[in-house]
Structures are given as structure tokens and as C-alpha cells.
Amino acid sequence: MVKEMNKPSLAEDKYAPMLSPWRVKSKIAIIFFIVLFFLFFSSTRTGVDFGTLLSGLSNMGQITDKLLPPNWGIVGPAMERLIETIHMAIIATTFAVLVVIPVSLLAAQNINSNKIVYNITRFIMNILRTIPDIVLAVIFVGLFGIGVFGGIVALFVFSLGILAKLISETIESIDMEPVEAMRASGASTIQAIAFAVVPQVLPQFSSFSLYVFEINVRASVVIGLVGAGGIGNLMMTRFGFNDYNSVFTIIIIIFVVVVLIEYISGKIREAIV
Amino acid sequence: MSMELPPKKPRSTKKLVRNVAIILAVAALYVWTFASIQIDFARVIERAQSNFDRVIPKLFSPNWDRAGEVIDMMIETIFIAYVGSLAAAIIAVPLGFLAAKNMTGSRIFSTLGVWILSAVRAFPEIILAILFIVAVGPTPFAGILAIAIGSTGMLGKLYAESLEAIDMNVVEAMQANGANRIQVMFHGIIPQVIPEFLSYAIYRFEIDVRASTVLGYVGAGGIGTMIFFAQSSRNWSDMGMILLVIIIVVTIFDYASSYIRRRII
Amino acid sequence: MIEFKDVSLVYPNGTQGLKDVNITIEDGEFVVIVGLSGAGKSTLIRSINRLVSPTSGELIVDNDNILKYRGRKLRKLRTKIGMIFQNYNLVRRSSVFKNVLAGRLGHTGTLRSVFNFFSKDDKALAYESLKRVNIEDKLYSRADELSGGQQQRVSIARVLTQKPKYILADEPVASLDPPTSHQVMKYLKKINQEDGITTIVNLHFIDMAMEYADRIIGMRAGEVVFDGPASEVTEKTFEEIYGRSIRDEDFVGGAEEDQDDSVKGAEEDGEGNE
Numbered sequence: 001m002v003k004e005m006n007k008p009s010l011a012e013d014k015y016a017p018m019l020s021p022w023r024v025k026s027k028i029a030i031i032f033f034i035v036l037f038f039l040f041f042s043s044t045r046t047g048v049d050f051g052t053l054l055s056g057l058s059n060m061g062q063i064t065d066k067l068l069p070p071n072w073g074i075v076g077p078a079m080e081r082l083i084e085t086i087h088m089a090i091i092a093t094t095f096a097v098l099v100v101i102p103v104s105l106l107a108a109q110n111i112n113s114n115k116i117v118y119n120i121t122r123f124i125m126n127i128l129r130t131i132p133d134i135v136l137a138v139i140f141v142g143l144f145g146i147g148v149f150g151g152i153v154a155l156f157v158f159s160l161g162i163l164a165k166l167i168s169e170t171i172e173s174i175d176m177e178p179v180e181a182m183r184a185s186g187a188s189t190i191q192a193i194a195f196a197v198v199p200q201v202l203p204q205f206s207s208f209s210l211y212v213f214e215i216n217v218r219a220s221v222v223i224g225l226v227g228a229g230g231i232g233n234l235m236m237t238r239f240g241f242n243d244y245n246s247v248f249t250i251i252i253i254i255f256v257v258v259v260l261i262e263y264i265s266g267k268i269r270e271a272i273v
Numbered sequence: 274m275s276m277e278l279p280p281k282k283p284r285s286t287k288k289l290v291r292n293v294a295i296i297l298a299v300a301a302l303y304v305w306t307f308a309s310i311q312i313d314f315a316r317v318i319e320r321a322q323s324n325f326d327r328v329i330p331k332l333f334s335p336n337w338d339r340a341g342e343v344i345d346m347m348i349e350t351i352f353i354a355y356v357g358s359l360a361a362a363i364i365a366v367p368l369g370f371l372a373a374k375n376m377t378g379s380r381i382f383s384t385l386g387v388w389i390l391s392a393v394r395a396f397p398e399i400i401l402a403i404l405f406i407v408a409v410g411p412t413p414f415a416g417i418l419a420i421a422i423g424s425t426g427m428l429g430k431l432y433a434e435s436l437e438a439i440d441m442n443v444v445e446a447m448q449a450n451g452a453n454r455i456q457v458m459f460h461g462i463i464p465q466v467i468p469e470f471l472s473y474a475i476y477r478f479e480i481d482v483r484a485s486t487v488l489g490y491v492g493a494g495g496i497g498t499m500i501f502f503a504q505s506s507r508n509w510s511d512m513g514m515i516l517l518v519i520i521i522v523v524t525i526f527d528y529a530s531s532y533i534r535r536r537i538i
Numbered sequence: 539m540i541e542f543k544d545v546s547l548v549y550p551n552g553t554q555g556l557k558d559v560n561i562t563i564e565d566g567e568f569v570v571i572v573g574l575s576g577a578g579k580s581t582l583i584r585s586i587n588r589l590v591s592p593t594s595g596e597l598i599v600d601n602d603n604i605l606k607y608r609g610r611k612l613r614k615l616r617t618k619i620g621m622i623f624q625n626y627n628l629v630r631r632s633s634v635f636k637n638v639l640a641g642r643l644g645h646t647g648t649l650r651s652v653f654n655f656f657s658k659d660d661k662a663l664a665y666e667s668l669k670r671v672n673i674e675d676k677l678y679s680r681a682d683e684l685s686g687g688q689q690q691r692v693s694i695a696r697v698l699t700q701k702p703k704y705i706l707a708d709e710p711v712a713s714l715d716p717p718t719s720h721q722v723m724k725y726l727k728k729i730n731q732e733d734g735i736t737t738i739v740n741l742h743f744i745d746m747a748m749e750y751a752d753r754i755i756g757m758r759a760g761e762v763v764f765d766g767p768a769s770e771v772t773e774k775t776f777e778e779i780y781g782r783s784i785r786d787e788d789f790v791g792g793a794e795e796d797q798d799d800s801v802k803g804a805e806e807d808g809e810g811n812e
Contacts, residue, residue: 039359042353042355045348046352046353046414047412047414063407066408091306091310127520130519130520132484134500135486139328139332142507143324145317147317177626178628178629180589180623185620185640185644185700186613186615186616186644186645191643192643195636195640195651199629199631199632219397225399235400235403247403251403251404254400259391259395262395276662277662278661278662279668279674
């Protein structure tokens with residue numbers, strides 16, 4: 001009983017002062033108006049207003065007519081291309097994981113004392129991360145021709161940016177004391193990294209690598225749309241022919257595989273960290 | 274020197290078997306991958322040699338004549354991202370409540386919520402865009418729907434997580450006070466999660482700006498349309514201009530978003 | 539032999555770390571440096587293996603001015619100076635054995651060490667060092683599974699494996715309880731006596747300094763304000779060094795008699811190090 005008595009007063013103490021200060025309310029009102037203002041502009045520009053929304057949603061009913069029934073005949077070729085997609089993701093992730101080791105060391109402030117190299121590495125990686133996967137694929141397919149190679153290079157560059165950020169941040173958060181101890185005993189920089197840094201970052205490193213593999217599986221589907229091989233390529237072809245039944249079947253297959261891979265990878269990552 | 278060597282590390286057979294199994298599995302995966310991937314290196318090299326001069330220098334000398342048009346399309350892209358994220362930020366609230374374990378008091382509901390949200394997350398935005406183009410035709414509206422639905426998956430999950438982390442004592446106290454469900458929600462729960470919800474919504478908007486740049490490639494509006502045309506006409510200096518605008522705009526949004534989010538929390 | 543000749547150190551932010559330090563430390567001495575926190579004890583000790591670099595003067599180690607050392611020469615200097623830290627500075631996720639072997643890094647080629655190819659002699663030496671601090675049974679435990687006192691003993695074993703000529707200990711017992719502190723100091727003293735390794739220890743506990751030191755150097759505001767044999771030191775000397783009256787917190791307490799009463803001390807001391 002005593003417990004019950006105490007609680008209400010605690011809650012009142014905590015929230016009583018928040019009830020109606022005028023400034024908070026006016027702040028909320030201003031934010032609300034800004035949000036609406038942009039919404040107004042956006043809807044004029046994109047031609048989407050409440051009317052189109054409603055009519056669009058009613059159109060949504062037709063979608064099933066167009067997509068169904070699934071074309072099960074496409075499953076065979078789709079599986080073949082899907083495997084190609086996964087292979088692209090595996091290869092790109094592998095190379096990104098190898099290359100990210102030196103890159104993330106250069107992009108970690110506590111390891112790389114050379115400010116210029118550090119900033120240049122950071123800058124390049126930040127720019128890489130702003131480029132969408134598809135744009136990278138368009139460029140590398142343009143360079144290397146239609147096919148998996150351009151796709152693999154695009155995925156490699158794409159995941160390198162993400163991994164470099166994740167891993168260099170991990171390196172920056174390690175305990176530097178053992179590194180100091182190694183240095184004090186006359187170890188070289190590489191030795192100090194191998195003995196004091198690597199053991200500390202290895203679990204996160206593996207986990208992030210798997211995480212980037214998950215991202216790459218999804219991205220490798222997407223970049224196929226622009227001619228970089230794999231199942232996305234097949235989907236784009238069928239989409240071009242308005243063969244929506246096949247498109248839908250392919251989407252189902254992609255969905256199942258992406259969920260499956262993320263589930264397995266998630267389980268492994270839980271076991272690692 | 275006659276010093277004793279340390280005793281060997283005791284190894285359990287179970288661990289050994291497990292490690293061997295892992296190594297074999299990984300090795301098999303790689304053998305399978307590299308054996309079946311088909312790359313015609315001769316062709317790749319030949320292509321790279323003939324294309325290099327046509328592609329790379331042009332990319333780095335953007336076509337400034339198209340700057341106005343590209344920026345205009347980028348604005349449309351931002352609007353698509355904006356409406357999409359805003360819709361998602363709202364739709365995700367009930368789904369977040371549904372998926373949070375401490376809100377519905379029913380495991381079935383929260384499991385259902387989690388399932389819906391992770392199912393939605395499994396679709397890349399551009400695939401969703403293709404689906405919505407089939408439904409509503411190749412317009413920015415399809416792009417907005419794709420962004421809205423794609424973002425709902427992630428936002429719902431993040432919302433649910435922050436709901437699960439709230440201080441339930443406050444809620445219990447209000448219930449003990451005789452407050453009804455709606456009162457508890459507006460006075461006990463919402464004030465606790467509003468800053469985080471906002472922060473997540475802004476973060477997702479930042480991601481959506483990036484994501485919506487590509488939707489136009491399949492016809493869902495925005496700058497992606499120009500990517501498609503630049504690719505088909507092999508106009509690499511146009512592509513350079515598009516790339517430049519995307520990099521600058523995305524960078525600005527990244528910084529602005531992380532600045533605002535730091536202020537909120 | 540270590541000689542400080544007019545050594546001063548000014549940090550980039552303008553703080554004076556050391557001010558005209560002139561001391562000579564003979565081989566085999568057990569020197570304790572005392573002073574309040576911020577007095578420059580740590581700066582003094584870290585100058586010797588150049589973890590910090592004095593800005594003027596000469597610091598002579600084995601007849602050579604080490605202040606101009608860089609790169610390979612600096613690493614070579616560091617291999618003969620072992621260091622023990624307040625927070626043990628072990629790699630927490632690595633095994634005790636790997637931590638101790640790390641003491642050999644300065645003597646091992648980079649490539650060999652990165653691939654973990656240590657010689658049989660190195661491995662035997664690492665094991666021997668662990669035995670000397672009575673913790674060989676934890677050989678394959680992870681460092682973070684050990685108690686603070688055990689971790690500090692592992693770090694002593696790491697230094698022993700390095701086979702140094704000098705040992706620097708920067709507040710080695712500041713994170714430990716009194717019985718464990720005495721145990722760690724005893725190991726340091728024993729190693730100093732048996733191996734003749736010159737040992738320089740930073741402490742801020744008066745009773746501990748007086749119990750273990752051969753010689754005490756007092757510091758205040760970057761300057762050496764006292765230097766003499768431990769036998770000449772009284773509480774009054776400390777009042778002069780600290781520039782204030784002595785308080786309870788300046789004593790670690792828990793000298794030998796108490797050790798048996800403490801459960802932790804008994805558990806850690808189970809191997810009988812005497």
C-alpha cells in the first residue's frame with residue numbers, strides 16, 4: 001500500500017512543470033506550421049494532394065488484378081540469377097572487409113596521428129557514403145560493361161564507405177591503455193595494432209562485416225536493375241515488358257531470400273557479440 | 274637455459290569439431306562462389322580501356338548547363354522524401370505501439386507488429402516503387418508511397434524500442450490514480466518518447482533523401498529520372514552534374530539532421 | 539644509470555610538467571617518487587621511456603642522451619625499460635599468456651609476432667615469469683576474468699618477460715585494496731633484489747613509500763624538493779614535500795598483520811609468495 005501511495009506524487013513532480021508553459025506551446029505551434037508549410041509545397045510540386053491520395057488508394061485495389069496470379073514458370077531462371085546476386089554480394093563484401101582494415105586504421109584518430117591523412121581518408125569515405133548504390137552501379141556498369149563485374153565493383157565501393165565508418169568508430173572507442181603499454185615496451189606500431197587493437201575490435205569487426213553482407217544482398221538486387229547482373233536485371237527486363245506477374249513472383253522470391261539471409265546473419269551476429 | 278615450457282592449452286573436442294565445421298562451411302561457400310561466378314575478364318579489361326576516357330574525365334567535368342534542371346529535380350526528390358517520411362512518421366506510431374511488448378499487454382499483438390514491421394523492412398525502396406508504379410502509374414506519388422511504406426518498417430521498429438525503454442513507473446502511477454488509457458497515453462507515455470520519436474523521424478528523413486534519389490530510375494519521380502536518361506544517352510558529364518548535386522545535398526542534409534538531432538535529445 | 543640534467547618539460551598548453559630536475563639513479567636502486575597528484579611524478583617517470591618528451595635538458599640513460607632518440611632507437615631503448623601502470627593496461631579480451639608474451643614484442647620481428655610465431659624460449663620465459671608472480675594457473679584465462687591484484691601481477695609478469703634493465707611503475711597500487719597493494723609491492727621489491735633491476739615507483743601513500751623504498755624522491759609542482767635514503771624520512775619530511783599537514787588519506791594502511799584477516803588477501807595470497 002505504501003508503495004502505491006508514493007508513486008503518484010513522483011509522477012506529478014516529474015511532469016507538473018511541463019503542463020503549460022506558454023513558450024513550449026508556441027514552439028510546438030511553430031514547428032507544426034513549418035511542417036505544414038513544407039507539406040503544402042511538396043504536395044504542389046509532386047502533384048500529390050489528399051484527393052490523389054484517396055483515389056490512389058482506391059486504385060490500389062487493382063494492383064492485385066495486375067500482379068496475380070504469380071508466374072511460377074519464372075522461378076527456375078530467377079533462382080539462377082538470385083544465386084548470381086548472392087555471389088556478387090559475397091565477393092564484394094569479402095574485398096570490402098579486407099580493404100577496410102587499413103582504411104579504417106587511417107580513419108581512426110587514436111591510431112593515425114597524421115592529421116592530413118586522417119582527414120583525407122575521412123573525407124573520401126564520407127563522400128562515398130553519400131552516393132546511392134544505384135548511381136555507383138550505373139557508373140561502373142558504364143565503365144566495365146553490362147554484367148556482374150561492374151556490379152561487384154559498385155557494391156565494393158558502396159559497402160567500403162559504410163564499413164569504414166562503422167569500423168573506424170569502433171577503433172576510436174577502444175581502450176588505449178594496452179596500446180600505451182605495448183608502445184612503452186618497445187613494440188612497433190604494427191605490433192601494437194596486432195596485439196592491442198585487433199583483439200578489442202574483432203567481435204564488432206565480424207559483426208559489422210556480416211551486417212554489411214546483409215546490406216549488400218539487398219543492394220545487389222537493386223543494382224541489377226541498372227544492368228549490373230543478378231536477379232534485379234531479370235526483374236527490370238520483365239518490368240520493361242509489363243510482365244507484372246513475373247515481377248511479382250520475383251519480388252516474392254527476393255523477399256523470402258532477404259528475410260532468410262538476414263535471419264541467419266542476425267543469429268550469427270548475436271552469437272559473436 | 275633450462276626453463277619449463279607452458280602446458281598446452283586444453284582443447285575440448287566439441288570446440289574443435291565446431292571450428293573445423295565452420296572453416297569447412299566458409300571454404301565451401303567461397304569455392305562455390307568463385308567457381309560459379311562468371312566474369313569475362315578479357316571483356317571487362319577491353320571495355321574498361323575503351324570506356325575509361327569516355328566516362329571518368331566527363332564525370333569529373335560536370336555539365337553546368339544542366340545545373341538548373343538537376344537542382345530542380347533534386348528539389349522534387351527532397352519533396353518526395355519529405356512527404357514520404359512525414360507519412361511514415363505518423364503511420365509508424367500505431368505500429369510502434371502495436372509492436373512494443375509493454376504497450377498492448379498481449380504477446381500475440383506485439384509479435385504480429387514485429388512481423389509486419391520486419392516484413393516491410395525486407396523490401397528495398399526501389400522494389401516497393403516498382404510495386405506502386407504498377408498500382409498508381411509512373412508518378413512521384415508512387416515514389417512517395419514507396420518511401421512512406423519503406424520508412425514505416427524502420428521507424429516502427431525504432432519507436433517500439435523506445436517505447437519499451439520508457440519508465441513504466443509513471444504509467445503505473447497514473448493508472449493507480451484512475452487515469453483512463455487515453456489519458457495515460459497522452460500524459461504518461463507520449464511526453465517520454467516524443468524527443469526520441471522526433472529524432473528518429475528526422476534521421477529517417479535524412480536516409481530517405483538519399484533513398485529517393487534513385488526512385489526515378491524506375492519512373493517514380495525525382496532526380497533518378499535524370500540518372501536513367503543520362504545512362505541511356507551515355508551522357509557522362511550530365512551524370513557528373515547529377516552526382517555532384519546528390520553528394521552536396523545529401524551531405525548538407527546529413528549535417529543538418531545530426532545537428533538538429535543533437536539539439537533535440 | 540639514469541641521469542637527469544636540468545630536465546624541464548612544458549606541455550603544449552603551457553603547463554610546466556618538470557622544472558630543472560637534477561637526479562641520478564644508480565643501477566639496482568629501488569626508488570620511490572612521492573608527491574601529490576599533479577606534482578609531476580608521472581611526467582618524471584614517463585620521461586625515462588619517452589612516453590612524454592622533456593623540452594630541455596639532458597636525460598642520460600646508460601651514458602647516452604635519450605632525448606634525441608627517435609624511431610628504431612627509441613624502440614630499442616624502450617625494450618630495456620619495463621613499465622607497470624595504474625590500470626594494469628592489459629588487453630582485456632586476450633588470454634593471460636598472450637598478454638605476457640606481448641612483453642617480447644620489442645625483441646621479436648614484426649612479421650613473426652603478427653602471426654604469433656614466438657620462439658620456444660620466449661614461451662618458456664613467459665611461463666617462468668608467470669610462475670614468479672604465482673599466477674601460472676591462470677595461463678589460459680582471459681585477462682578480464684582476473685581480479686585487479688591478479689591483473690597487476692600479470693602485468694608484472696609481462697614486464698619480467700621483457701627482461702628489462704629498468705622497471706618504471708606508475709602508481710601501481712592506486713587501484714588496489716591495501717592487502718593486495720602490499721602484495722604487489724612485495725613482488726616488485728623481490729624482483730628488484732633478486733634480478734638487480736633498477737626500479738622506480740610512483741606512490742602517494744606515505745607508509746608504503748617508507749616501507750619499501752631504499753631512497754625517496756619528493757616532488758612538488760614539477761620540482762624535486764626532497765631526495766634522500768628512506769631511513770632519513772619522517773612524517774615531517776612528507777609534510778614538507780606535500781606542503782600541508784599529513785592526513786589519513788595519505789596512508790594505505792593494511793600492513794602485513796592485517797593481511798590474514800582479509801578474505802581477498804588470503805585468497806590472492808594462497809600460493810604463499812614468501
